[in-house]
Amino acid sequence: MxxxxxxxxxxxxxFTDAWEERRFGDTVTIERGGSPRPISKYITNSEDGLNWIKIGDAPEEGNYITHTAEKILPEGLSKTREVHPGDLILSNSMSFGKPYIMEIDGCIHDGWLLIRNDKNKFELKFLCVLLGTDNMINQYKAMAAGSTVNNLNKQLVGGTTVSFPxxxxxxxxxxxxxxxxxxxxxxxxxxxxxxxxxxxxxxxxxxxxxxxxxxxxxxxFTDEWEERLFGDLLNETRVKTTVEDEDTLLSCAIDGMYLNSELFSHFRGSSNIGYLKVKKNDLILSAQNLHLGNCNVNLRFEHGMVSPAYKVYELVDCAPLFMQAWVKRDSTKIFFLRTSTEGASVCRKNILWDELYKQPLAVxxxxxxxxxxxxxxxxxxxxxxxxxxxxxxxxxxxxxxxxxxx
CATH class of the missing domain: 1.10.287.1120 (Bipartite methylase S protein)
Incomplete structure (x- = not known):
């Protein structure tokens, strides 16, 4: 039964028949790639070079390798593994599990395993999907866990069990x-x-x-934009509030994440640290690392609160959606950098607020x-x-x- x-x-x-279960190594031929060394001496721009397949040539989405960024000299062929359209390759490093089907001829280094369907047990697209299933990934991980570097080899892959119809x-x-x-x-x-x-x-x-x-x-619209001082568009507010008074904490808004007060109070262990009240359409700025994009307009909630480490502003004669678009521009980081001073480290900068407010802005x-x-x-x-x-x-x-x- x-x-x-x-x-x-x-x-x-x-389809109603039971699937067949076999040792994977009995159904395909598995070989490891190889690398001519030093590889730098074999890289070539010549048209008669051999496609040199690297992990960067694999697409983020999809399963077909259609081109390579580099080629190697034909003299390196004896020290590597040649692959052809219809062959399947699998990364054998810790990022293993993602299989790819070759659509071009080429050569693979020792970070790849070649899986050749020469016994005709599989339909190629099915095999490619099968090798990326959780069942197979879990088998890879279990078998590789005992090795020093957690890498796969052809014995480990061949020793997995596959079921197929x-x-x-x-x-x-x-x-x-x-x-x-x-x-x-x-x-x-x-x-x-x-x-x-x-x-x-x-x-x-x-x-x-x-x-x-x-x-x-x-x-x-054809008129020239008017040059304004950044500070003229802002009215800083310092209204205090508490967790009990508000429904939403916006301290993480700069990261696109919002926490309800219950979760935040549990996380911080305190519900009364002098939060600042934030209304809808207020601008929230971080005193540090503004050049990393740490600024946002509260477009989502009618009210909320932020840590006193932030500054909160009402906008003056400025559309909230316009300001939101402006603060998200790459070039705006330069705007903030001009009014920053180095902090404890290179990646940490503090804003000189008086200088920031004096910066001209076309509106x-x-x-x-x-x-x-x-x-x-x-x-x-x-x-x-x-x-x-x-x-x-x-x-x-x-x-x-x-x-x-x-």
Whole structure:
């Protein structure tokens, strides 16, 4: 009688047979890569060089290696391992577990294992997915744990146990996950492109230093931006409050994280350390490390509190969404650096507030501020939606990997 463990929880229609269980080394040929040394003497720009496959050539999303950044001289071939389209390679270091399918000829160094499906037991896409499942990763970790450097070798990988169905069922599973990976890759690319668009527009929709007109702006606005002192846009507030009086702690807002008062009180062990009250649309600045982006506008909560280590400002004649976009620009870090002094270490700087308030800042009329702020708010919402969809797809993949495999 077949054991239940050889039947996955979820299957494609038409498949009912139990999966076969085998020692992995009996189903494929496994070989370790090799490196000609010193490798620097073999690197070449010649067109007849051999593709030299490094971990950096592997895509963040997807399973196919399609190009390499470097080539080696043909003379190095005898000291390395040649791979071909259709071969599967696996990292054998502590980052092991991520398999890749070769779409090009090349050579692998000793940080890779070659897995060649020469016994035709597997459909390639299925095998690639199988080797990255939790079951296989856990086996790798268990087997490598006793070694000094926790690295894999062909004996350890060959000694794992694999369960697999008929080729037709493998094809269904492999094709399904290939489509899912493509969908994940598309969303990742869209997310990256939208973030890059935001980064570009943050630079182009604000004037360069010493200028009054940005490179890109909405067509209904043509007036030059007005030069203002940064301090004229701010009204510092010092209203004290306590954990008991507020619902939300915003001290971590600069990191995009918000804690409720109960959690924060438990974490800090005190509910009365002189918190500052924060209203919606107030600007929160850190006294240290502003050049790292430690500033935010409270756009999310009607009220809250921050540690007295921060400064809180009402905005004067300045749209909150515009200020939020401005403080997130890369070039704004230079603005804050001009008013910083070195602290205890190179990476720690303290703000000279009086100097900061005197810094000139180009500002458009309120209507243009609002348009700019709304534009970047829409971009942020788009990014958040794409990131959520991407996270949902990745979670779906994890769930289906557990259900569609033994």
């Amino acid at each position: 077949e054991t239940k463990s050889k039947i996955p929880a979820l299957r494609f229609k038409g 008929s080729i037709p069922e493998q094809q269904q599973i492999g094709t399904f996950f290939a489509h899912l990976d493509t969908l994940i890759s598309l969303h990742q690319r869209k997310c990256d492109q939208t973030k890059e668009l935001k980064k570009t527009m943050l630079q182009k929709m604000f004037p360069k230093k010493g200028e009054r007109i940005p490179e890109i702006r909405f067509p209904e 458009p009329i309120l209507a243009e501020q609002q348009r700019i702020g709304a534009y970047f708010q829409t971009l942020d919402q788009d990014i958040a939606q794409i990131e959520k969809k991407l996270a949902d797809l990745k979670e779906l993949k994890k769930t289906l990997l557990r259900q569609l495999f033994v």
